Structures are given as structure tokens and as C-alpha cells.
Amino acid sequence: MTSVGRRVPRVDAVEKVTGSAVYGADLALPGMLHGAVLRSPHAHARIVAVDIARAERVPGVRAVATGRDVPFTFGASIRDQPFLAVDRVRFVGEPVVAVAADTELQAQAAVELVDVAYEGLPAVLDARSALAPDAPLVHPDLHAYPRGNHEIVEHSNVDTVARFRHGDLAAGFARADVVFEDEFSAQALSHAALETHVAVAAYHPASRGYTLWTSSDRPFQLRGELAAALGLASSQVRVVVGYVGGSFGGKNTLVAEAVAVALARQAPGRPVRVELSREEDLTASQARMPALVRLQTGVLRDGTLTARRAEFLWDGGAYASNAVGVAVRGPKAVFGPYRIPAVEYESRMVYTNRQPTGSYRGYGTTQAAWACESQMDMIARRLGIDPLEIRRRNGYEDGDAWINGQVMHGLNAREPLERVAAAIGWGTVDRAPAPHLRRGKGLATMIKETATPTSSNVVLKVEQDGRLVVLCAAPEIGAGQATVLSQMAADAVGVPLDAVSLPPADTATSPYNGPVASSRTTFHVGNAIRTAGAEIRRKALALAGDLLEVDPADLDLSEGVVVARGVGPRATLGELLARRGAEGCSLVAEARYSSAGSPLLAADPGLGSVSTIFWMISAQAAEIEVDTETGVIRVVRVAAAADVGRPVNPVGCEQQIEGGVVMGLSNALFEDLVLDGGRIANGTLADYKVATLQDVPEIVPIIVESDHPEAPFGAKGIGEPAAAATAPAIANALCDAVGVRITDLPLTPARVLAAIEAERAREVAAGGSTNRS
Amino acid sequence: MNRLRPFVFHQPTTLDEAVRILAAERGAARPLAGGTDLVVDMKLGRARPPVVVNLKRIRGLDRIEPVDGGTRIGALVRIAAIQASAIVRERYPALWRASCTLATPPIRNLATIGGNLGRGSPAGDMAPPLIVHGALVEVEGPGGRRTVPIQDLHLGPGITCLAPGEVITAVVLPAPPPHGGSAFRKLGKRGGGWDIALVGAAAGLVLGGDGAIADARIALASVAPTPFRARAAEAALRGRPPSEEHFARAAGIAAEEARPISDVRASAAYRRSLARVLVLRTLRDAAGLALDAAVPR
Amino acid sequence: MIAVTVTVNGTRHDVEVEPQVTLLELLRERLFLRGAKEGCGVGECGACLVLLDGEPVSSCLVLAADADGRAVETVEGLARDGALDPVQAAFVDHGAIQCGYCTPAMVLAAEALLRRSPDPGPAETAEALAGVLCRCGSYPKVLAAVAAAAATKAVR
Structure with missing residues (x-):
């Protein structure tokens, strides 16, 4: 029986349910020291003096590191970030001095004895102020930093500019009956993975190299970033990743890692562990990037979109971190899964004196879809068109051209929306159970491309006992990578699922892989597995033919057993290898998949770099109940559908879809990292609230299928699109329920109540009419 | 993660002993009951008491018992026990409802009614229903035992009328009025x-x-x-x-x-x-x- | 140092601890039971939930000294002779696990619930497990798993 497509239990389930799974936070090594960090209390200040003498005298302290001890900078796109602040601090919570001691308690106590003198500097606390001509510069030396080839504005706070244009915008707007202009904002969010940022680093003086055990979604990219920062060859750094307690786009930069490395340099031979407290994780690690989105959309009276122009202003925080790509690629999702003849965006990201912000599940699509789908409903309501109908009227079909002219194949554009609408009874109104409660329904849909081109390599190895080992650097961050990759490997080779194992990702032994990000792992690693699996299969059958003296063409490998056609089972894979026992034998195959050069990427001239190897489309429909006296929104039901290609593990797809709704709901209603004078005002989980079991509505997960010509076993991706449609679906339902439109996230009870009261006041002023548009 | 800083730890087994230690240490000592506030404050660096006096070894403070037609709830009664109490559920619906919504089960199994009141948070869940039920707070201290009407207990955010050495030992709820x-x-x-x-x-x-x-x-x-x-x-x-x-x-x-x-x-x-x-x-x-x-x- | 005698998963341990050591630290760092996780250290996330005399508590807020003379159950104690208990098996079968960081706590909270209330409805389950955060959002499948475990236990 094949494994792909079946509802198999996750391969990591038993380890996780028995408490034996080892996460980054569980790692303990002999001689390991524990780190603690002194962080900046200022949003922007010059460091005048650092005195570590008292801290060094604390019993148990083995190393104290300051910025001057680690004279390097890192950054995936702009090398702008010091390991520890050197001469100035740029956000509240920035690491300034680190201490390593025998125990975490000693380290934390010692950190408090470090004295730092600061001289305050004027701070930039939001994106708009960062653009002011007289704004203080967060990085006066931006122009001099090593960076990639993206556009910046020198001697300003603008560290990224990206533009895209396709079609005749002027003609599109000229043709429009109505032009809508609206502004939307999306807030800063914490990824709030249950496992905080944690890393153990060891320095090896003989090789001048490092080993880093960490919880990250990208071992090779982290290795590259670290090596580049330290001026080392990439193989001088080894990154090992076990189980990761959640990432959601958050564990992709040097956070705990930077501090651990800084301390390990000072304590050769002693591994140093650094684990962020939850408060540090909330306030000083990477957050979702806040965005202001201005949308201008031309529409015919029948709802047909003629043109859309978008301006994005992203608050990138104090360091560029992983955010440049978000600012460059994220805005594409603002055009939605809609045929729009002319599109343009201008995206600017600015430095501010807040914690670094960057990627979050969806890589900018949560912010872009918020704007797009809110405005789609505003358009529909103004024009008197059903919100489902306007989306149908403009929706993509397979074979349409995408925003860069690339022909869209392998997507099921229509079904997600239709299925979620049907699932919540779109068009019917449920009665609210009490006079102060109002019910409403809302829809939203979104499209996400994947990072292109990227590549994945795998090595498959059959052990002497016949078990299949998959060596690839695709950490299990929770999204089910280990299970789907094991399933595909089992089928590609012809062994049972329980004969497959995926050791922890290790850059020293795993071949190169792109990041576990952009919903790319199933597709890219799966393609490499498919190729390598076929090769292993050939080798296994050749070996069997040799040993059994049968023509390999007459042999088949299924469920780990070699079967001779017309004869029956002859030997298991393990038995075959055992026959080479004295001499010894492994079967090994490697393969690489890259999306580069695929004919599917053909686009209009000059726009090929925008192409994507696949698209994911998702839709959600929400039914909510609003308490008109308190402003509290209760989400009653959410139907969520995603086009996944073919599901490798339907349970895993449902987990992602349901989990996306939970996260999207939590983001939409509860979450906001509130900045107050440069300091996060709600930096504990007591005040930064995320959804619990009691907040969860009925969720209807719907897996939609499509045929993608290059997808391994038909599978595309699912992780990101699951979350982006929830917030606009809820906001649209809110408008349906009580007639108010909120364009800023989150939809807090206070904000909802204020909007309801303002609407009531308008109605009274308008002469008591209760009609709502 | 945040580690607790070392402190001198006393585990008295009688109320007298607890009062004596708390009085001797004056402001330096903090009484520990459920720990769901004090331990949190200590981990977050909001409180750094050099001395902690664990009250949980003192017997007899963890009972819900009838007194003079009313009900006496010992200071160490955990919120989960209030929630589970048929007496509270039937006779004191406001208190019962508050006990059901105070934080979450793993906290309710630790947090105590005395701790919730002693913390003096303006957001505390126990005080409003106890005010409605007309509760009296029993306090034991160096000067002996006294009783404080619940609405007089709190003076400001985190501030109670308890003198150094005084601890809350119980709240007494009168019989609920008929009708x-x-x-x-x-x-x-x-x-x-x-x-x-x-x-x-x-x-x-x-x-x-x-x-x-x-x-x-x-x-x-x-x-x-x-x-x-x-x-x-x-x-x-x-x-x-x-x-x-x-x-x-x-x-x-x-x-x-x-x-x-x-x-x-x-x-x-x-x-x-x-x-x-x-x-x-x-x-x-x-x-x-x-x-x-x-x-x- | 405080002498503490604590029974963990049926095994008696005599340890000496400093007053500031929490039960969670004792379990993870002294007894090497790493199933309970520290997600916040201040009782908000529930990842450190263990059963203390059968009741779910946030072990990050319990001083190890207060575990003296008491029985602690952790996730490591649930499986018997390698066989998962019904709650664990239901979590596996119903896909109630993603990153898994909250899983030991969820499983123990469910275990405590089912001992007290063998046939809980979804609302009761949600209330009992609400103290454990799952950022992956496995909640719907957790509800299904707990219902299935209740049914399995009822059959036994």
C-alpha cells in the first residue's frame, strides 16, 4: 500500500506525545554554560561607557562579552546588526552585554551588575515619522553597509524600495466608473512560538569554527549568514537543528544565536546556551512587520476591476533582519486572485527604533490580503454587489496570466471560494440569540506565490538493516515536514512508512536545502526525494538481481520487499543488504531539485524574476456574533479551504488549515505589540493574548485539489495561505453584522464598540434612519 | 528563562510562628501561598523579597466550613476548591462564578483566596463578589486576631490595611439573605x-x-x-x-x-x-x- | 538546602534543593524529565503543566520545596510498558500534535479531566484545557482526540 495521500499518523507523534522529542530548548551538553543578556532600556541612545568589572567577579561567571569583543555585523540582506550593541543602541531590548556562567541564575544575577552609561538620542517610533525630512537617522551609515542589490535611499531611514508595474495603469483608471481609495493598517505581532528563541553555540579554537545547535527553520541560510558575518568559510560553521517548537516565520535570523556565538568566542571549549525569556522573546525578537497600505482601485459599475495601485509603508524596526524580502515580495498578494489588467505597487520599508520586524507566516500576505480583501468588500457594498459575486466576477481561472504575464497552471482558483461560501450557508442569515447580539458573515480569499528559484538537495541512504534514511536540511518546525517527506520517500523507494527516518538537520552531513519557509518544502524537497528515490530503487533492484540471479527488470520493490514477477516475494531489502554483511553495503542516492529554468516560469519580457513555480489559493468564510454593547466579537464558525495540489497527508493539511484559522483569528482579534514611548507596553503573555481552546470556533477545513505539472505526487504547499484570509473574513463579517468598517487591526472590543457608537451617532444625525449600506 | 533569585525560606507550621517571622522581618518578608502572583512578580523582577514565608505548612487554613449560619473559607483554600464547593455554588453564586473565571485550571489549582485578596490588585476577582456577599476578613497578627470588613481591606493598588506581620487567615461569609x-x-x-x-x-x-x-x-x-x-x-x-x-x-x-x-x-x-x-x-x-x-x- | 521527598511517576526521589528552585526546574534539570516545557515561566502558557497529587498545575510557579511529600505525574509516566495510554493514543490517531511543544501539557490536562469527568462535552474539555496554549492551533483536533479518548476509556 502506498503512503502518499493517506491519513497516516505523523511520524513524530509518538516521540512528542511521550515527551521524548528533543527540542532546541532541551539540549544539554557536558560543560555547558548558560548565558544572560543585558538589554537596552532606551529606544535610541549612544553608549558612553560600559563597566563589566562587578559582573566578572560574580562566582560562576566564565565570560562577559561586550560589543567591542565581537566586532562583526550580520544581516540576511543588509549587514547592519551587531552581535551586541557597540556604540549605540537602536531599540529597547537590544542586547548590549552578555554573560556566561555555570548556571542560568548566576548569569542573570551577574548581568544586573553590569553598568552602562547612555546618552539619549531622539528616537523614530513609527514608519511615518521615519520618512520626515528631519527625522533622526537610525542608521547614518546605511549607505556603507554591505548589502544585496536591492534599492535603498541613502542618508535616509528608507532601507528598501521595491516597485512593480504591469499594464496600462492610466488607461485602467480612466476606464473605471469608480475609483476607490482607502488606507489600511496591520499591526506588529509576535510569532509567539511556544518554544522561545534558544541556541547553544560552541567555539572550536583549532579550526576557528563554530557549532550551533539551534531551533531554526533554515540551517544553511543561518550558517551562511553567520559565516559571512564572522568572515569564515561557510563550512567552518556547523548548524544542527532538532525539533523546533514552532516558528511561523520567526525563527530565521540570529537572535539567541548571535548572543550564544558572542559568548562562545569568549569561552573556548565550553558550549554556551542562550534561551530567551518569554518577555525577551515578545519584546526583543523579530515581530511581524507592521504595514500601512494605501490602495487605489478602479472598478466598473458591474464590479469588474480595471486597475489597482498600492503603496506599502513597512515599519522594519531597528535592523533589516529578514524583512527586505517581505517588503519586496509581499505586496504581490495585494492584487489578490483577481484578473486586474493594470497593476502597480511601490513598497518602502523604513528603519525605526523598535524591535526588528520581518517575516511572519505568509511573508507579507497577511498584511496585503487584509487590505485587498477588506477593500473588495467595500467595493462590493458601495456598488450593491454580493461580496461572493464580485470575487467570482474577477477571479482567476486556470490558464489566466498572472501579474507578470506568467501563465497560471496547476491551480484550482474557483473552488476554494465556492466551497467555503457553501459551507457557511452564504446568503442565509442566522438569527442572533439575543437583542444585543448581531450575526454576520464575511468572505476573504488570497493568493500566495512561493520563493522562486530555490533548490533542495537530498541524500537517501538504505541502511544495512534495510531502513531508509532521508538526509535533508528540512527541520520539523511543527508543520509536518518530517511526515510528508517520509511518506514521499517511502513511496518513491517502495518501503513502508515506518522504515523511513529523518535525522535532525545538520549542515555537516545534510546536503544543501533552501529554508523551511514560503510553503516550499513539500514541493521542492519532495521533488528531490522523488528523483533520488527512483535512483535508490534502481540500485536496490540491481543488487537484488545480482544476488538473486534474476533480471532486475523482472523485479519489483514494494513495502520493502523484493518481488519477482510471477514468482512472489523473494527477500526484504534488509535481507538483501545482509547478504553483503561481511563486506558491508549501503545504497546511496542523491538528487537536487531547483525551480530555476522551469519552462513554467516564462513571463512577459523583463518580468521573469517575479515568476513563481506554483501558486496557492485559499479562501475563508466566517460567521461571527457581535455584542453591540461591549464590542466583543465571537467567531461562531469558519470554513477554510486551500488548494494544496494533492494532499500528501490530508490530516497534515487539515492541521495547517485549522491552525491557520486559529492563528488568523488570534491575530485579528487579540494580538498587538503595543509600542509606548519606544517600549512594548504589553510584553508578557498576561497582556499579549493569544487564542486558547475556549476562543476557537467550529472550523470546517476543506482541502481543494489541482493538477500541477511539476509537483511531486501532485503536492504544492499549504503552510502560509492558511492564515491570511481570516482577519479580512472576520472584518467583512463585522461589517455585514453591524455595518461598520474597521480598517486597522486588531479588531479589539474597544475599537468595535467605538465604531458601532460612531455609526449610531451618524444614523441619529442622518434623521434616525436605520438603513445600512 | 527567568530564574528566581535566592531568598531565605521559612516554612512555619503554626500561625504564631508565621506571624512572628513576618513581624520580625517587617517589610523584608513576603508570605507565600499559591505563588501565582508572588512567584510571577519575583520572576519578572517586580519583587525581590529577601525572605519568603511559606504559609502552606500551617494546618487548618484550607477548609470551607459552616459557621453561625454562614461559611468560613480558610485563606489557603484554592480557587479550584471554591469552584468545586457545592456550598459556595448554592449559597454564594457571585463568588462561585468568579472562581470559575479566575485564570485557568492549572492556576486555579494553585491560587488561594487569601493570596488573591492579600495581593490587593484592583483587578482581583475575589473581592467584588465578597463585597456583595458582605464578607469579613479574618486577620492574625502580632497584636492578635482582628476582623476587617472586606471593603476596608484594600487601600490602593497592591496596598492593604494589613500591618507588618499580619496575615489573612480566612474570609467569613454571612448566611445569604432569603429572597x-x-x-x-x-x-x-x-x-x-x-x-x-x-x-x-x-x-x-x-x-x-x-x-x-x-x-x-x-x-x-x-x-x-x-x-x-x-x-x-x-x-x-x-x-x-x-x-x-x-x-x-x-x-x-x-x-x-x-x-x-x-x-x-x-x-x-x-x-x-x-x-x-x-x-x-x-x-x-x-x-x-x-x-x-x-x-x- | 531543603530536603524534599517527592514521588514522580511512582518513583520516590529524595533530593536537596535550594529554596528558589521550581518544581519544573527539578523535573527538567535534576530528574531529566524534559517532557514538561518552559514556555513563559510565569503561568500563562501552560506548557509546564504536570499533575500534582492528580491535579493539573503550572509547575513553573511551584517551588520544588512545596512538592515535598507529594506525588507528581509527568507525561513520561503515562505510557505503560511502551504502550501509549488512551489519551496519548488518541492524540496520535487524531492528529492533535503539530510542533508538539504543548503536547505533554495538553495530554496531562486531558488525562486529569477524564479521571474527574469521564464523558466531558466539548465546552467542558475546552474549559479544562484552556490553560495550555497551542500556537500551532491544534485545538480542533485536540477536542476530537479527547472525545475519542473518553470513548476508549469508557469501553475499557
Whole structure:
């Protein structure tokens, strides 16, 4: 029986349910020291003096590191970030001095004895102020930093500019009956993975190299970033990743890692562990990037979109971190899964004196879809068109051209929306159970491309006992990578699922892989597995033919057993290898998949770099109940559908879809990292609230299928699109329920109540009419 | 993760011993009960007591027992035990409801009623229902035992009238009045009831033989520096029929007399709106129970 | 140092701890039971939930000294002779696990619930497990798993 497509239990389930799974936070090594960090209390200040003498005298302290001890900078796109602040601090919570001691308690106590003198500097606390001509510069030396080839504005706070244009915008707007202009904002969010940022680093003086055990979604990219920062060859750094307690786009930069490395340099031979407290994780690690989105959309009276122009202003925080790509690629999702003849965006990201912000599940699509789908409903309501109908009227079909002219194949554009609408009874109104409660329904849909081109390599190895080992650097961050990759490997080779194992990702032994990000792992690693699996299969059958003296063409490998056609089972894979026992034998195959050069990427001239190897489309429909006296929104039901290609593990797809709704709901209603004078005002989980079991509505997960010509076993991706449609679906339902439109996230009870009261006041002023548009 | 800093730890087994240590250490010592506030404050660096006095080895403080027609709840009774108590559920609905919404089960299994009161948080869940139920707080200290009406316990945020060395040993709830009803509601940041209160409201009504309101009590959390008793609203209800009109008026008065502040959890204006709505709803709830009690079965 | 005698998963341990050591630290760092996780250290996330005399508590807020003379159950104690207990098996079968960081706590909270209330409805389950955060959002499948475990236990 094949494994792909079946509802198999996750391969990591038993380890996780028995408490034996080892996460980054569980790692303990002999001689390991524990780190603690002194962080900046200022949003922007010059460091005048650092005195570590008292801290060094604390019993148990083995190393104290300051910025001057680690004279390097890192950054995936702009090398702008010091390991520890050197001469100035740029956000509240920035690491300034680190201490390593025998125990975490000693380290934390010692950190408090470090004295730092600061001289305050004027701070930039939001994106708009960062653009002011007289704004203080967060990085006066931006122009001099090593960076990639993206556009910046020198001697300003603008560290990224990206533009895209396709079609005749002027003609599109000229043709429009109505032009809508609206502004939307999306807030800063914490990824709030249950496992905080944690890393153990060891320095090896003989090789001048490092080993880093960490919880990250990208071992090779982290290795590259670290090596580049330290001026080392990439193989001088080894990154090992076990189980990761959640990432959601958050564990992709040097956070705990930077501090651990800084301390390990000072304590050769002693591994140093650094684990962020939850408060540090909330306030000083990477957050979702806040965005202001201005949308201008031309529409015919029948709802047909003629043109859309978008301006994005992203608050990138104090360091560029992983955010440049978000600012460059994220805005594409603002055009939605809609045929729009002319599109343009201008995206600017600015430095501010807040914690670094960057990627979050969806890589900018949560912010872009918020704007797009809110405005789609505003358009529909103004024009008197059903919100489902306007989306149908403009929706993509397979074979349409995408925003860069690339022909869209392998997507099921229509079904997600239709299925979620049907699932919540779109068009019917449920009665609210009490006079102060109002019910409403809302829809939203979104499209996400994947990072292109990227590549994945795998090595498959059959052990002497016949078990299949998959060596690839695709950490299990929770999204089910280990299970789907094991399933595909089992089928590609012809062994049972329980004969497959995926050791922890290790850059020293795993071949190169792109990041576990952009919903790319199933597709890219799966393609490499498919190729390598076929090769292993050939080798296994050749070996069997040799040993059994049968023509390999007459042999088949299924469920780990070699079967001779017309004869029956002859030997298991393990038995075959055992026959080479004295001499010894492994079967090994490697393969690489890259999306580069695929004919599917053909686009209009000059726009090929925008192409994507696949698209994911998702839709959600929400039914909510609003308490008109308190402003509290209760989400009653959410139907969520995603086009996944073919599901490798339907349970895993449902987990992602349901989990996306939970996260999207939590983001939409509860979450906001509130900045107050440069300091996060709600930096504990007591005040930064995320959804619990009691907040969860009925969720209807719907897996939609499509045929993608290059997808391994038909599978595309699912992780990101699951979350982006929830917030606009809820906001649209809110408008349906009580007639108010909120364009800023989150939809807090206070904000909802204020909007309801303002609407009531308008109605009274308008002469008591209760009609709502 | 944050580590607790070392402290001198005392584990007295008698109340006298606890009082003696706390009195001797004066402000330096903090009593430890459930730990769900003190340990949190110590981990976050908000409190660094050099001495911690564990009260949980003292016997006899963890019982719910009948006294003189009323009920005595020992200071070490955990919130989960209050929630599980049939006596509380039947006789003191406001307190019972508050115990169901105080944080989450793994916290309710640790947190104690004495700790919740001693902490003195304006957002504390236990004080408003206890005010409505007319509870007395038993305190033991170097000067012996005394009793404090619950509404006099709190003086400001985190400040109680307890002198150094004094500890709360119990709360005593009088017998619930006949033809009475009480209720509690709160709203937290996630909308539901289980978070720290943006506003919490407790109300109690007693109906007289004529069907009018003979006594009314309204107490609120998170709208003033201490648990807040809405006396003007109470006065506006006395002698009136238990009607929607009077409840709405009283709720408006309660919202006006409240003194909420703006903080990261909610604005003062929103808290005032919530106070009005929650008082109205708890009055309706309490009236429903009182009317049930007044109707002969 | 404080002498503490604590029974963990049926095994008696005599340890000496400093007053500031929490039960969670004792379990993870001294007894090497790493199933309970520290997600916040201040009782908000529930990842450190263990059963203390059968009741779910946030072990990050319990001083190890207060576990003296008491029985602690952790996730490591649930499986017997390698066989998963019904709650664990239901979590596996119903896909109630993603990153898994909250899983030991969820499983123990469910275990405590089912001992007290063998046939809980979804609302009761949600209330009992609400103290454990799952950022992956496995909640719907957790509800299904707990219902299935209740049914399995009822059959036994």
C-alpha cells in the first residue's frame, strides 16, 4: 500500500506525545554554560561607557562579552546588526552585554551588575515619522553597509524600495466608473512560538569554527549568514537543528544565536546556551512587520476591476533582519486572485527604533490580503454587489496570466471560494440569540506565490538493516515536514512508512536545502526525494538481481520487499543488504531539485524574476456574533479551504488549515505589540493574548485539489495561505453584522464598540434612519 | 528563562510562628501561598523579597466550613476548591462564578483566596463578589486576631490595611439573605471571562416582602485603585422594583461613579462603558435568582 | 538546602534543593524529565503543566520545596510498558500534535479531566484545557482526540 495521500499518523507523534522529542530548548551538553543578556532600556541612545568589572567577579561567571569583543555585523540582506550593541543602541531590548556562567541564575544575577552609561538620542517610533525630512537617522551609515542589490535611499531611514508595474495603469483608471481609495493598517505581532528563541553555540579554537545547535527553520541560510558575518568559510560553521517548537516565520535570523556565538568566542571549549525569556522573546525578537497600505482601485459599475495601485509603508524596526524580502515580495498578494489588467505597487520599508520586524507566516500576505480583501468588500457594498459575486466576477481561472504575464497552471482558483461560501450557508442569515447580539458573515480569499528559484538537495541512504534514511536540511518546525517527506520517500523507494527516518538537520552531513519557509518544502524537497528515490530503487533492484540471479527488470520493490514477477516475494531489502554483511553495503542516492529554468516560469519580457513555480489559493468564510454593547466579537464558525495540489497527508493539511484559522483569528482579534514611548507596553503573555481552546470556533477545513505539472505526487504547499484570509473574513463579517468598517487591526472590543457608537451617532444625525449600506 | 533569585525560606507550621517571622522581618518578608502572583512578580523582577514565608505548612487554613449560619473559607483554600464547593455554588453564586473565571485550571489549582485578596490588585476577582456577599476578613497578627470588613481591606493598588506581620487567615461569609440573588461577570482581553478583568462586576439583590428591592450591592473590579463599591448605584435601587428601567439607571450611575484609568489593557472610556453593561447584566442575573428565591415552590 | 521527598511517576526521589528552585526546574534539570516545557515561566502558557497529587498545575510557579511529600505525574509516566495510554493514543490517531511543544501539557490536562469527568462535552474539555496554549492551533483536533479518548476509556 502506498503512503502518499493517506491519513497516516505523523511520524513524530509518538516521540512528542511521550515527551521524548528533543527540542532546541532541551539540549544539554557536558560543560555547558548558560548565558544572560543585558538589554537596552532606551529606544535610541549612544553608549558612553560600559563597566563589566562587578559582573566578572560574580562566582560562576566564565565570560562577559561586550560589543567591542565581537566586532562583526550580520544581516540576511543588509549587514547592519551587531552581535551586541557597540556604540549605540537602536531599540529597547537590544542586547548590549552578555554573560556566561555555570548556571542560568548566576548569569542573570551577574548581568544586573553590569553598568552602562547612555546618552539619549531622539528616537523614530513609527514608519511615518521615519520618512520626515528631519527625522533622526537610525542608521547614518546605511549607505556603507554591505548589502544585496536591492534599492535603498541613502542618508535616509528608507532601507528598501521595491516597485512593480504591469499594464496600462492610466488607461485602467480612466476606464473605471469608480475609483476607490482607502488606507489600511496591520499591526506588529509576535510569532509567539511556544518554544522561545534558544541556541547553544560552541567555539572550536583549532579550526576557528563554530557549532550551533539551534531551533531554526533554515540551517544553511543561518550558517551562511553567520559565516559571512564572522568572515569564515561557510563550512567552518556547523548548524544542527532538532525539533523546533514552532516558528511561523520567526525563527530565521540570529537572535539567541548571535548572543550564544558572542559568548562562545569568549569561552573556548565550553558550549554556551542562550534561551530567551518569554518577555525577551515578545519584546526583543523579530515581530511581524507592521504595514500601512494605501490602495487605489478602479472598478466598473458591474464590479469588474480595471486597475489597482498600492503603496506599502513597512515599519522594519531597528535592523533589516529578514524583512527586505517581505517588503519586496509581499505586496504581490495585494492584487489578490483577481484578473486586474493594470497593476502597480511601490513598497518602502523604513528603519525605526523598535524591535526588528520581518517575516511572519505568509511573508507579507497577511498584511496585503487584509487590505485587498477588506477593500473588495467595500467595493462590493458601495456598488450593491454580493461580496461572493464580485470575487467570482474577477477571479482567476486556470490558464489566466498572472501579474507578470506568467501563465497560471496547476491551480484550482474557483473552488476554494465556492466551497467555503457553501459551507457557511452564504446568503442565509442566522438569527442572533439575543437583542444585543448581531450575526454576520464575511468572505476573504488570497493568493500566495512561493520563493522562486530555490533548490533542495537530498541524500537517501538504505541502511544495512534495510531502513531508509532521508538526509535533508528540512527541520520539523511543527508543520509536518518530517511526515510528508517520509511518506514521499517511502513511496518513491517502495518501503513502508515506518522504515523511513529523518535525522535532525545538520549542515555537516545534510546536503544543501533552501529554508523551511514560503510553503516550499513539500514541493521542492519532495521533488528531490522523488528523483533520488527512483535512483535508490534502481540500485536496490540491481543488487537484488545480482544476488538473486534474476533480471532486475523482472523485479519489483514494494513495502520493502523484493518481488519477482510471477514468482512472489523473494527477500526484504534488509535481507538483501545482509547478504553483503561481511563486506558491508549501503545504497546511496542523491538528487537536487531547483525551480530555476522551469519552462513554467516564462513571463512577459523583463518580468521573469517575479515568476513563481506554483501558486496557492485559499479562501475563508466566517460567521461571527457581535455584542453591540461591549464590542466583543465571537467567531461562531469558519470554513477554510486551500488548494494544496494533492494532499500528501490530508490530516497534515487539515492541521495547517485549522491552525491557520486559529492563528488568523488570534491575530485579528487579540494580538498587538503595543509600542509606548519606544517600549512594548504589553510584553508578557498576561497582556499579549493569544487564542486558547475556549476562543476557537467550529472550523470546517476543506482541502481543494489541482493538477500541477511539476509537483511531486501532485503536492504544492499549504503552510502560509492558511492564515491570511481570516482577519479580512472576520472584518467583512463585522461589517455585514453591524455595518461598520474597521480598517486597522486588531479588531479589539474597544475599537468595535467605538465604531458601532460612531455609526449610531451618524444614523441619529442622518434623521434616525436605520438603513445600512 | 527567568530564574528566581535566592531568598531565605521559612516554612512555619503554626500561625504564631508565621506571624512572628513576618513581624520580625517587617517589610523584608513576603508570605507565600499559591505563588501565582508572588512567584510571577519575583520572576519578572517586580519583587525581590529577601525572605519568603511559606504559609502552606500551617494546618487548618484550607477548609470551607459552616459557621453561625454562614461559611468560613480558610485563606489557603484554592480557587479550584471554591469552584468545586457545592456550598459556595448554592449559597454564594457571585463568588462561585468568579472562581470559575479566575485564570485557568492549572492556576486555579494553585491560587488561594487569601493570596488573591492579600495581593490587593484592583483587578482581583475575589473581592467584588465578597463585597456583595458582605464578607469579613479574618486577620492574625502580632497584636492578635482582628476582623476587617472586606471593603476596608484594600487601600490602593497592591496596598492593604494589613500591618507588618499580619496575615489573612480566612474570609467569613454571612448566611445569604432569603429572597436574595447574586451574580458576577467579567470581561477580559480575549472577550471571554478567563483573563485578567478589564472590568469585573458583582451584584447582589435582596427583595422585600413587597417585591421591591430591600438591599442592593454592586462592586466592581478594575475601575478604581481598589475594588470599588458603587454605593450611589446601590442607593438608587433600594426601595425600587427590580425592573429593567431601574437596573439601567443604576448601571449608568455605577459607570459614572467608577474611577477607571487608561492602561495597556483598556482605556478609561471603554472601561466605563463596560462597567455600565456588566452592572446591568449582573443586576438582571441577580434579580433572576432573587425572584426564583422569592417565589414559593 | 531543603530536603524534599517527592514521588514522580511512582518513583520516590529524595533530593536537596535550594529554596528558589521550581518544581519544573527539578523535573527538567535534576530528574531529566524534559517532557514538561518552559514556555513563559510565569503561568500563562501552560506548557509546564504536570499533575500534582492528580491535579493539573503550572509547575513553573511551584517551588520544588512545596512538592515535598507529594506525588507528581509527568507525561513520561503515562505510557505503560511502551504502550501509549488512551489519551496519548488518541492524540496520535487524531492528529492533535503539530510542533508538539504543548503536547505533554495538553495530554496531562486531558488525562486529569477524564479521571474527574469521564464523558466531558466539548465546552467542558475546552474549559479544562484552556490553560495550555497551542500556537500551532491544534485545538480542533485536540477536542476530537479527547472525545475519542473518553470513548476508549469508557469501553475499557
